[in-house]
Amino acid sequence: MRLPSRFEQQDVLDQLADAADGDFLHVGRNNVRVTNLERVLWPAAKPRVTKRDLLAYLVRVAPAMLTQAAGRPAFVTRSPEGLSGDAFYQKVWEQPPSYVKQVEVWSTEHDRARPLILIDNLATLLWLAQQGVMEYHVWSARTSYDDDVRGVPTDYGESRAALSLSRLNYPDVLAVDLDAFDYSGREAPGAEPELHRRGFDRVRDIAFEVRKVADALSLAAFVKTSGRTGLHVFLPVKRHYAFDEVRAMAQTLANFLRQLRPDDVTVAWSVKERRGKVFVDANQNTRGKSLVLAYSPRRHPRATVSMPLSWEALATAYPTDFTVHTVPDILATHGDCWGGLVDAKGDLREVLALAG
């Protein structure tokens, strides 16, 4: 991973301000060609967001965003025509530029290894945006080395068995995905609940409950908005347990929350049964699944961002407070409250030993 310096960020921002279509941005030693800079990606946002705005946003949040993305296979949502055009989900790229790091990962679906990209530098982030990427999603396992994966193999592509033994089978966060299933009453039949105050209050309340439980287990808890209606609580953990095991623990945690707050929490798979409750989804802790990256913009009319928050800030926060327009200044003022996530990894082996 390479984080851009403040000087480098300002340099790219200056270039971007004057850039014309077809120009190259010089990002470190790499050149990223940009086109259609005035294309409106989020027409309904106030003010509307152009591709130039998106690129500037990415430059400004890059250090914080790359810190979270480094070493994680990334999937993206592309909408080259912006929010009003078609959108598709992309995992594999044909011959990306040399500065885009790739890793061969076995795909059970395709029965062979496929190259997945890692977002490890600013050039990659900008190149993806140039390709029409509006959302960035990443795995909860990473290829990066740390003490907790000493001796764990780094062969991800040889076979399914090899992948199961590798670093990418050992997540470094236990993700608690909280979704509000409070309906505002304005939704079309069968549609997802829309964002509204009462629903979000309930999600927030449950997020604090997750934090209490994490606290009692001596695990650190980090929260971010999903950028839509929900919240993601990440419990960073040392990579001692495989996806299957972490998912099982997440499910147990979800069931426990339901026991604690039976009137507010559901783990039901039937959408009908989730009505009026917060759905705690443990299934995000599955190998090959991705959750939206911290600081990633969302394909939401208001150009919202999946925003990491301090627990103090969460108390008064609302998802639409955090957009491509507002987040860079908030970040500059308050700092990256997820910066310490990697160093806060808890030891689940110790947590499990607690039980008598």
Add this chain to the structure above:
Amino acid sequence: MAARAIWSGAVSFGLVTIPVKLYTATRAKDIRFHLLHAKDASRISQKRFCQAEEVEIPWNEVVKGYEVAPGEHVVLTDEDFESLPLPSLHTVAIEQFIEAGEIDPVYFETTYRLAPEARAEKSYALLYAALERRQLVAVARIALRKREQLCVVRAKDGVLLLETLYYQDEVDVAKEPATDRPVATKELELADTLIDLLRKPFDPTEHTDTYREALESLIEAKQAGVSVSGKGTAGVKKAPTVLDLTAKLRESVAAARGRSTRDGESRARSRAKPPRSTQTKTAARRRDRKAG
């Protein structure tokens, strides 16, 4: 596991002596109660009361008596007990080796763990390896709680276990068969099918003491001041604790690990998905709805 050894001595095996400590390996998790005075919930105590003199007597005036006929006792003192032969007081003397299956389960009483004393690891490992290699268990005698007991020593999961046995005259299995009726082949085949349906490996973690759990819930609810109706504990809500959670977390990890091991690898891919993210080609839209 119990932290304190309940016995220390040596296993003797031919010319080899292995100093060991004995720990209990199983423990029934009964819920213990104190007896109280119903009126004021104060503890009550038992007192030794002489029926002839109608006075309370101290412990040092108490002896043991064996009733030989109604009202007629033979009195035994500490000296009497000490004069009895207890040759294996501090040894587990191995007398023979047999196959584990030779002993009917009805004879097994209590299981203990044997732990090697300092510098006995080598001889301990030797006995362990020898038993494991020959797939045999050792029959021995041990004096526990002033009583000589028959026992077996066996190797399991890197530990020597000692299991005390009932003596033959302590076991009361049916002296005559309870059934000798002939059964029809067809019925036997049906029973066979039923057995096959229910045939699966024994997993002790699948079985919990539901009575004890209900009793614990009841106690917690009463402690929390929740009024409990007299009819069962179905209505009692137990506030879950972090200890419950950690225990359950351990169970879930063990279960997940078991699944992975059986399949040879992760089953992540084969899992069904919540209905919301149905597998369609409109993947981007799916993403949108997904992380909402």
